[in-house]
Amino acid sequence: MSNATLEAVSPSLQPQPGAPDNWRRFFSFSTDHKVIGIQYIVTAFIFFLFGGLLAMVMRGELITPEADLVDRTVYNGLFTMHGTIMLFMWTFPMLNGLANYLVPLQIGARDMAFPRLNAAAFWMVPVFGVILTLSFFVPGGPSQSGWWAYPPVSLQNPTGNLINGQSLWLLAVALSGVSSIMGAVNIVTTIFRMRAPGMGWFKMPAFCWTVLSAQMIQLVGLPALTAGAVTLLLDLTVGTSFFNPELGGDPVLYQHFFWFYSHPAVYVIILPIFGVFSEIFPVYARKPLFGYRVVAVSSLIITGLSLIVWVHHMFASGTPGWMRMLFMFTTMAISVPTGIKVFAWVATIWGGKLRLNTAMLFALGGLSTFLFAGITGIMLASAPFDIHVNNTYFVVGHFHYVINGAVVMGFYAAIYHWFPKMTGRMYYEGLGKLHCALTFIGINLIFLPMHPLGLMGMPRRVASYDPEFAFWNVLASLGGFLLGVSTLPFILNMLSSWAQGKQAPDNPWRAIGLEWLVSSPPPHENFEQLPIVVSAPYGYGSDEPLVANDPAHKPTHDLTEGVSP
Amino acid sequence: MNRRTIGVLVGLAIADLLASLWIGQQAYTWMPPQASAESVLVDNLFSFMTTLGSFIFLGVMGTLLYAILFQRAAKYDASDGPNIEGNVKLEVVWTTIPILLVIWIATVSYQTYDRMSILGPMEPLPMGMATAEAAPTDRAASVTSPPIQVFARQWAWEFHYPEAGVRSTELHLPVNQRAQLVLSSEDVLHGFFVPAFRVKQDVVPGREINFEFTPIREGRYRLRDSEYSGTYFAANQTNVVVESSEDYQDWLAMAAARSPFPAENVAFEAFNQTDASAIGLGWKTVEPAPAPLVNFASSEEDTYE
Ligand code: HEM
Ligand SMILES: [Cu+2]
Numbered sequence: 001m002s003n004a005t006l007e008a009v010s011p012s013l014q015p016q017p018g019a020p021d022n023w024r025r026f027f028s029f030s031t032d033h034k035v036i037g038i039q040y041i042v043t044a045f046i047f048f049l050f051g052g053l054l055a056m057v058m059r060g061e062l063i064t065p066e067a068d069l070v071d072r073t074v075y076n077g078l079f080t081m082h083g084t085i086m087l088f089m090w091t092f093p094m095l096n097g098l099a100n101y102l103v104p105l106q107i108g109a110r111d112m113a114f115p116r117l118n119a120a121a122f123w124m125v126p127v128f129g130v131i132l133t134l135s136f137f138v139p140g141g142p143s144q145s146g147w148w149a150y151p152p153v154s155l156q157n158p159t160g161n162l163i164n165g166q167s168l169w170l171l172a173v174a175l176s177g178v179s180s181i182m183g184a185v186n187i188v189t190t191i192f193r194m195r196a197p198g199m200g201w202f203k204m205p206a207f208c209w210t211v212l213s214a215q216m217i218q219l220v221g222l223p224a225l226t227a228g229a230v231t232l233l234l235d236l237t238v239g240t241s242f243f244n245p246e247l248g249g250d251p252v253l254y255q256h257f258f259w260f261y262s263h264p265a266v267y268v269i270i271l272p273i274f275g276v277f278s279e280i281f282p283v284y285a286r287k288p289l290f291g292y293r294v295v296a297v298s299s300l301i302i303t304g305l306s307l308i309v310w311v312h313h314m315f316a317s318g319t320p321g322w323m324r325m326l327f328m329f330t331t332m333a334i335s336v337p338t339g340i341k342v343f344a345w346v347a348t349i350w351g352g353k354l355r356l357n358t359a360m361l362f363a364l365g366g367l368s369t370f371l372f373a374g375i376t377g378i379m380l381a382s383a384p385f386d387i388h389v390n391n392t393y394f395v396v397g398h399f400h401y402v403i404n405g406a407v408v409m410g411f412y413a414a415i416y417h418w419f420p421k422m423t424g425r426m427y428y429e430g431l432g433k434l435h436c437a438l439t440f441i442g443i444n445l446i447f448l449p450m451h452p453l454g455l456m457g458m459p460r461r462v463a464s465y466d467p468e469f470a471f472w473n474v475l476a477s478l479g480g481f482l483l484g485v486s487t488l489p490f491i492l493n494m495l496s497s498w499a500q501g502k503q504a505p506d507n508p509w510r511a512i513g514l515e516w517l518v519s520s521p522p523p524h525e526n527f528e529q530l531p532i533v534v535s536a537p538y539g540y541g542s543d544e545p546l547v548a549n550d551p552a553h554k555p556t557h558d559l560t561e562g563v564s565p
Numbered sequence: 566m567n568r569r570t571i572g573v574l575v576g577l578a579i580a581d582l583l584a585s586l587w588i589g590q591q592a593y594t595w596m597p598p599q600a601s602a603e604s605v606l607v608d609n610l611f612s613f614m615t616t617l618g619s620f621i622f623l624g625v626m627g628t629l630l631y632a633i634l635f636q637r638a639a640k641y642d643a644s645d646g647p648n649i650e651g652n653v654k655l656e657v658v659w660t661t662i663p664i665l666l667v668i669w670i671a672t673v674s675y676q677t678y679d680r681m682s683i684l685g686p687m688e689p690l691p692m693g694m695a696t697a698e699a700a701p702t703d704r705a706a707s708v709t710s711p712p713i714q715v716f717a718r719q720w721a722w723e724f725h726y727p728e729a730g731v732r733s734t735e736l737h738l739p740v741n742q743r744a745q746l747v748l749s750s751e752d753v754l755h756g757f758f759v760p761a762f763r764v765k766q767d768v769v770p771g772r773e774i775n776f777e778f779t780p781i782r783e784g785r786y787r788l789r790d791s792e793y794s795g796t797y798f799a800a801n802q803t804n805v806v807v808e809s810s811e812d813y814q815d816w817l818a819m820a821a822a823r824s825p826f827p828a829e830n831v832a833f834e835a836f837n838q839t840d841a842s843a844i845g846l847g848w849k850t851v852e853p854a855p856a857p858l859v860n861f862a863s864s865e866e867d868t869y870e
Pocket of ligand 2: 262263264266309310312313
């Protein structure tokens with residue numbers, strides 16, 4: 001096993017991360033995985049705020065039944081770009097940021113397998129981010145066909161221009177796919193090839209298991225999405241007829257392409273957050289992760305099953321009855337490994353010695369919203385019920401409970417938990433708890449009302465609606481504005497803590513894990529000597545050491561020699 | 566575990582069960598009126614899933630809340646909790662129970678879908694076997710024959726009754742008869758959705774989709790486009806009227822006697838207004854099809870349930 005990165009990078013050319021005065025490194029083509037991780041997270045968060053702003057305009061429109069705040073075309077552009085930005089510019093880059101920062105530290109590597117590929121994958125993000133943003137300013141406005149871009153609506157091009165919102169959108173999505181594939185190759189290789197001596201599969205932290213499972217989905221699924229996007233782009237620009245019914249194409253075929261990737265994509269999103277939960281609960285409950293091996297392996301089972309459930313997004317589409325029933329059963333099956341994880345976290349927390357720091361509170365909030373979303377998810381898996389609520393606000397409620405509930409709260413939990421490691425500073429608990437309370441209330445206030453709305457029959461993607469839906473929509477809009485406000489204490493906390501927070505010790509939470517054995521922030525190349533791992537990752541309540549050496553200091557004799565194969 | 570703990574646990578489980586059964590009953594009130602045979606089936610299924618879901622949600626959240634309230638570390642207690650790494654028996658239990666639960670849910674769902682048979686019977690049934698239960702027993706005699714043609718377009722609904730020679734933007738159906746529709750679209754995807762019937766089907770351009778259900782309650786209900794169809798998607802709605810067989814026949818005769826006129830159409834009118842006002846705060850849109858020429862038109866002024 002090679003200890004250095006698989007690609008040779010001359011260390012002297014690299015700005016030294018960890019040097020607090022060296023903020024310029026965040027604007028450079030740095031190949032340090034920690035710099036890239038933070039670059040991803042900060043870039044993604046800026047787009048999160050942008051996507052959130054679009055959502056607040058939408059909630060402003062929806063606070064009254066009539067389409068009165070913005071034109072209908074503008075509303076349609078808003079929800080399309082909101083969904084697109086939140087997925088491709090926020091969620092995926094944010095998760096790549098967490099994986100980039102944490103995986104090498106947690107597996108005891110000095111960097112990713114391919115540092116330059118890593119940097120290139122990151123720098124594509126601002127490129128397609130700019131393309132998406134510019135599409136607001138082309139004639140005809142940005143894409144208005146929803147984040148699914150279903151043809152034939154996505155092929156209708158009212159301006160007749162070659163460069164239009166939809167073609168820019170497809171270009172950006174294709175680039176995002178390429179960037180994600182580059183990231184996935186890198187992360188999977190890193191986890192396979194660069195684990196520290198002694199770190200067998202069942203000594204690897206659960207977060208790395210989930211990242212591995214998620215990135216393997218990317219490798220299998222993204223080619224389908226990219227193929228779908230490219231063929232649709234051809235239909236749109238050069239008039240091929242893959243999906244255009246007027247020319248004999250089949251619009252339902254596109255839906256299969258799209259969901260074959262985009263269902264697994266939801267697991268690409270949630271799996272690393274499962275990993276975050278599995279890391280955080282043991283630390284703040286002071287107990288080992290309950291059933292660690294089962295939790296680890298269930299991620300891989302989810303990966304496998306996630307590839308055979310996509311038609312549950314098409315229960316009301318042009319699909320025959322037998323297909324609906326078949327995919328109903330596979331979808332039901334995928335909730336079993338998911339349920340196992342939830343029970344394992346509860347058992348981890350149960351009987352522990354809980355410390356309700358901001359990170360723990362966010363993780364608990366994320367777990368509870370996930371539980372709710374999992375239950376509505378199983379309801380949606382039931383085809384005859386889904387036929388009623390498909391394409392209504394019930395579905396919107398379901399997936400926002402997962403993505404804005406579990407994923408965003410899980411992200412915040414991760415940021416608070418690893419903030420001292422990333423920056424070398426402590427954050428302010430009071431502001432953190434305020435942030436947590438506002439977020440949790442905001443999320444429930446905006447997304448809970450969407451469930452009764454969907455049951456009553458309010459379709460999603462509407463700029464106007466019948467007056468009987470007004471009551472719940474007003475509540476949801478108020479929740480939306482509250483959620484917008486809730487980001488302020490977070491931003492304030494992060495900026496001021498990073499600038500002048502208390503100096504963080506190496507391991508402020510007394511957590512077990514390789515990343516906590518090195519200084520905060522970790523030095524360039526992380527470990528003075530590669531750790532020799534001798535225990536499973538969650539030894540709370542036992543005295544067994546995690547490693548056989550002190551990875552933060554140079555050895556007197558190089559212990560790793562002769563250990564690595 | 567001593568007897569007392571077991572007693573408390575059983576008591577809590579019963580309380581959870583009672584609360585869930587109550588919530589499951591509430592589920593019916595979250596739905597629109599039950600205006601079709603299918604809606605009865607779907608609501609029963611939803612109530613069943615709500616009961617199960619509530620049982621799990623309350624059970625898990627109760628456990629978590631108890632831990633959060635009563636299992637906190639004392640302020641200066643830096644010690645760890647017990648080193649429990651797992652428990653095979655428990656893990657087998659909480660794998661088996663969810664497997665059984667989802668098999669149960671899937672089976673009930675399968676039966677429900679089979680009875681609805683909204684796309685017609687799922688498998689071609691051998692002669693003499695009972696057809697879908699939701700369909701009235703004397704199926705062949707009581708269908709609306711021939712099927713009603715449903716045309717969806719950007720952005721209007723049009724219903725064509727071929728035998729009576731009627732075109733309408735309001736869908737009229739006789740109560741307690743199997744309604745048979747043929748859905749087709751002239752431009753993009755649309756969705757045929759009547760919340761009070763709990764049925765929905767995407768309308769796919771280039772295909773004709775046979776769709777059926779059984780209205781069981783007289784009244785006027787909302788029909789909505791459920792598959793995003795572009796600029797005026799939200800306005801692409803109309804009404805369904807379910808009426809007695811006699812009223813239905815009278816309506817057909819009355820409508821057939823009228824000569825066609827352009828129907829009220831929200832999209833077309835709104836488009837012409839914005840076009841005339843020229844403030845141009847929107848982007849260029851696909852032009853709506855002209856208001857359909859019909860013998861009978863629905864009105865946005867009409868009330869519905
Ligand atoms: C217990 C596990 C889950 C089940 C059984 C489940 C089931 C479903 C089903 C059947 C739908 C389609 C509903 C419809 O369009 O009519 C759906 C939609 C969705 N789910 Fe889940 N889900 C689960 C968990 C998740 C997770 C973990 C995520 C993600 C992070 C997620 C994200 C989504 C999204 C984004 C959509 C909607 C996509 C769209 O229509 O734009 N779900 N879910
Ligand atoms: Cu899915």
